Amino acid sequence: MQRRKFLTGAAVGAAAASTTIAAPAIAQSMPEIKWRLASSFPKSLDTIYGAGEVLAKRVAEATDGKFQIRVFAGGEIVPGLQVLDAVQNGTVECGHTVSYYYVGKDATFGFDASMPFGANTRQQNSWLYHGGGMALMREFFAKYNMLNFPCGNTGTQMGGWFRKEIKTVEDLKGLKFRIGGYAGKVLTKLGVVPQQIAGGDLYPALEKGTIDAAEWVGPYDDEKLGFNKVAPYYYYPGWWEGGPCVSALVNKNEWEKLPKHYKAVFEAAAAEANLDMSAKYDVLNPPALKRLIANGTQLRPFSKDIMLACYKAAQETYAEECAANPAFKKVFDHWSAYLAEQRSWFSVAEAGFDNFMLYGIPKK
Amino acid sequence: MQRRKFLTGAAVGAAAASTTIAAPAIAQSMPEIKWRLASSFPKSLDTIYGAGEVLAKRVAEATDGKFQIRVFAGGEIVPGLQVLDAVQNGTVECGHTVSYYYVGKDATFGFDASMPFGANTRQQNSWLYHGGGMALMREFFAKYNMLNFPCGNTGTQMGGWFRKEIKTVEDLKGLKFRIGGYAGKVLTKLGVVPQQIAGGDLYPALEKGTIDAAEWVGPYDDEKLGFNKVAPYYYYPGWWEGGPCVSALVNKNEWEKLPKHYKAVFEAAAAEANLDMSAKYDVLNPPALKRLIANGTQLRPFSKDIMLACYKAAQETYAEECAANPAFKKVFDHWSAYLAEQRSWFSVAEAGFDNFMLYGIPKK
Numbered sequence: 001m002q003r004r005k006f007l008t009g010a011a012v013g014a015a016a017a018s019t020t021i022a023a024p025a026i027a028q029s030m031p032e033i034k035w036r037l038a039s040s041f042p043k044s045l046d047t048i049y050g051a052g053e054v055l056a057k058r059v060a061e062a063t064d065g066k067f068q069i070r071v072f073a074g075g076e077i078v079p080g081l082q083v084l085d086a087v088q089n090g091t092v093e094c095g096h097t098v099s100y101y102y103v104g105k106d107a108t109f110g111f112d113a114s115m116p117f118g119a120n121t122r123q124q125n126s127w128l129y130h131g132g133g134m135a136l137m138r139e140f141f142a143k144y145n146m147l148n149f150p151c152g153n154t155g156t157q158m159g160g161w162f163r164k165e166i167k168t169v170e171d172l173k174g175l176k177f178r179i180g181g182y183a184g185k186v187l188t189k190l191g192v193v194p195q196q197i198a199g200g201d202l203y204p205a206l207e208k209g210t211i212d213a214a215e216w217v218g219p220y221d222d223e224k225l226g227f228n229k230v231a232p233y234y235y236y237p238g239w240w241e242g243g244p245c246v247s248a249l250v251n252k253n254e255w256e257k258l259p260k261h262y263k264a265v266f267e268a269a270a271a272e273a274n275l276d277m278s279a280k281y282d283v284l285n286p287p288a289l290k291r292l293i294a295n296g297t298q299l300r301p302f303s304k305d306i307m308l309a310c311y312k313a314a315q316e317t318y319a320e321e322c323a324a325n326p327a328f329k330k331v332f333d334h335w336s337a338y339l340a341e342q343r344s345w346f347s348v349a350e351a352g353f354d355n356f357m358l359y360g361i362p363k364k
Numbered sequence: 365m366q367r368r369k370f371l372t373g374a375a376v377g378a379a380a381a382s383t384t385i386a387a388p389a390i391a392q393s394m395p396e397i398k399w400r401l402a403s404s405f406p407k408s409l410d411t412i413y414g415a416g417e418v419l420a421k422r423v424a425e426a427t428d429g430k431f432q433i434r435v436f437a438g439g440e441i442v443p444g445l446q447v448l449d450a451v452q453n454g455t456v457e458c459g460h461t462v463s464y465y466y467v468g469k470d471a472t473f474g475f476d477a478s479m480p481f482g483a484n485t486r487q488q489n490s491w492l493y494h495g496g497g498m499a500l501m502r503e504f505f506a507k508y509n510m511l512n513f514p515c516g517n518t519g520t521q522m523g524g525w526f527r528k529e530i531k532t533v534e535d536l537k538g539l540k541f542r543i544g545g546y547a548g549k550v551l552t553k554l555g556v557v558p559q560q561i562a563g564g565d566l567y568p569a570l571e572k573g574t575i576d577a578a579e580w581v582g583p584y585d586d587e588k589l590g591f592n593k594v595a596p597y598y599y600y601p602g603w604w605e606g607g608p609c610v611s612a613l614v615n616k617n618e619w620e621k622l623p624k625h626y627k628a629v630f631e632a633a634a635a636e637a638n639l640d641m642s643a644k645y646d647v648l649n650p651p652a653l654k655r656l657i658a659n660g661t662q663l664r665p666f667s668k669d670i671m672l673a674c675y676k677a678a679q680e681t682y683a684e685e686c687a688a689n690p691a692f693k694k695v696f697d698h699w700s701a702y703l704a705e706q707r708s709w710f711s712v713a714e715a716g717f718d719n720f721m722l723y724g725i726p727k728k
Contacts, residue, residue, distance in 0.1 A: 058632050062632060123646065126644075126646035130643045158712075159713075265629065271636035286705040289712065311726070345583075348601075351722055352600045352666075357481065357606070
């Protein structure tokens with residue numbers, strides 16, 4: 001790992017004493033810093049992996065090339081699901097990952113990304129940026145010696161690819177389903193056998209029938225991974241990921257070493273990358289979905305009964321988790337009350353507008 | 365107007381020749397620049413006005429205080445509705461405004477902000493950032509010697525405050541309605557008499573009955589302006605503002621004088637302010653709406669008949685505008701095709717998730 005190379009204040013002060021330029025302040029203000037960022041994602045997924053590059057590029061541009069962040073794909077430094085550990089122990093200064101990958105350590109991580117029947121993209125952002133969520137999550141992440149920065153959002157994800165139709169709650173029993181994050185725990189209550197399989201191994205597992213179903217992100221990424229070739233039914237919505245946040249995680253010791261204005265650059269660039277990823281997915285998903293359907297993919301909504309059964313299972317899981325984990329309960333109570341308020345507002349102007357535009361305007 | 369004050373390369377080079385520090389490159393990289401920003405908004409509207417401050421604060425922080433933007437409220441340098449002109453003629457280096465204020469000059473401005481039955485917040489952002497909208501709008505703004513940067517979004521606005529209930533399309537006839545942007549033109553087709561009244565004069569006009577109705581933004585701002593005290597009926601949705609973008613406009617000559625990394629800082633800070641305003645409104649609107657309802661405000665959806673009549677009137681207006689204005693037609697054709705694709709995608713996972721969360725989950 002390369003470390004910062006810049007003149008100390010004392011050294012610059014001594015050297016500059018013989019000139020009229022206020023060099024010390026100027027030289028100190030733009031130190032050269034090099035960081036490594038471990039991404040959880042493969043380079044091929046240009047949108048979700050790409051947000052790490054967007055962050056790095058902007059940080060470099062905004063500091064006149066002085067603060068460089070080099071992005072490494074999942075597996076290059078550490079496996080994609082070990083980014084948190086690599087940031088915590090200082091193997092890398094920062095990472096780009098989805099916090100719910102780490103619900104096995106503590107389910108509280110999930111709130112930083114997305115939890116079943118939780119927030120959509122707007123609500124996840126507002127909870128984190130201005131709703132009090134960031135303070136709660138920063139307190140939690142501090143235990144792991146790091147800070148979290150929202151740095152991407154996929155929008156509501158799809159429910160995944162199924163080899164057979166899922167018509168009733170009964171059809172979920174015994175289903176071997178690759179599903180990320182906390183939702184596996186919820187679905188276990190309905191007889192699903194959740195599978196943890198890395199992205200690269202998903203296609204062969206689904207092809208051979210080792211698993212019955214798999215979810216990843218949405219049309220643009222899923223088409224790239226080729227799931228449509230081995231599973232005909234594409235379900236929606238991904239109720240466990242209404243608006244998942246992808247996070248930049250920064251080692252606290254390294255963060256504290258940054259000059260104040262580099263911190264400001266990093267924060268602004270992360271927010272920009274957050275918005276940028278969401279905008280990019282929104283542009284790329286519609287044509288991808290059209291292509292998938294044109295090539296034979298069968299689009300299916302989860303039935304109302306299935307949605308309600310999953311919702312009930314999620315509430316039971318939350319109650320159990322709250323009883324067992326005070327850190328989880330602290331965040332859950334805030335988050336669930338916040339989202340109830342959000343829904344009362346979104347049901348007015350937002351849903352009034354969206355639903356008219358989606359279902360109310362005359363067909364051409 | 366203050367101009368940049370920084371040492372030229374030659375001067376620094378001469379002064380630095382006697383020292384070992386590479387002062388010229390360093391000193392040039394952080395020149396002191398001072399800009400003025402003319403906002404269209406009063407300071408009291410801390411969210412929409414505040415985004416100008418968020419932008420300025422971040423730009424200063426990220427440049428170690430070297431690039432300073434001073435924000436002036438509407439009326440301080442120029443009236444709120446003349447920000448575009450002030451940026452165009454260089455009275456100020458930049459402004460913060462809503463581009464649809466200038467549809468009187470050319471209706472094409474509207475696409476930068478919001479047009480009737482157009483985009484929601486996510487769609488407006490994705491069209492601008494990655495959907496091709498920015499290139500089209502930049503080409504258009506270049507005629508006015510400026511660049512546009514998305515720098516705020518209010519979310520879907522409310523339909524406004526009405527002294528009497530509006531139950532049928534017939535009830536719109538003769539209605540004196542203060543309404544911003546292009547929607548006034550649309551509503552004229554249904555007999556509405558649109559009014560252009562500045563924010564500060566709205567309350568007395570509505571109180572005295574000089575006007576019958578007025579729309580501004582949403583619960584948080586509207587409550588501050590006190591409309592609920594003089595009009596009992598609060599309609600939704602504001603179909604003319606599904607996700608209006610508030611823009612930072614920058615004089616092209618001033619922009620080109622900026623060092624490359626200050627441009628990068630400005631762009632990142634504007635994107636951050638864009639997301640930040642939306643997140644702030646989303647936090648502040650729900651409790652404001654609750655307070656308004658608790659204090660007697662009657663919430664009313666526009667009827668399906670009214671929505672359809674307005675939609676039809678909008679399409680007629682668009683057809684007329686396209687026939688008369690090639691610049692408008694160029695953007696309209698791109699924008700409307702883009703949004704049709706967006707709706708086909710949003711009707712799947714996004715609406716599937718949102719509508720279940722809003723209307724599908726069991727009431728407690």
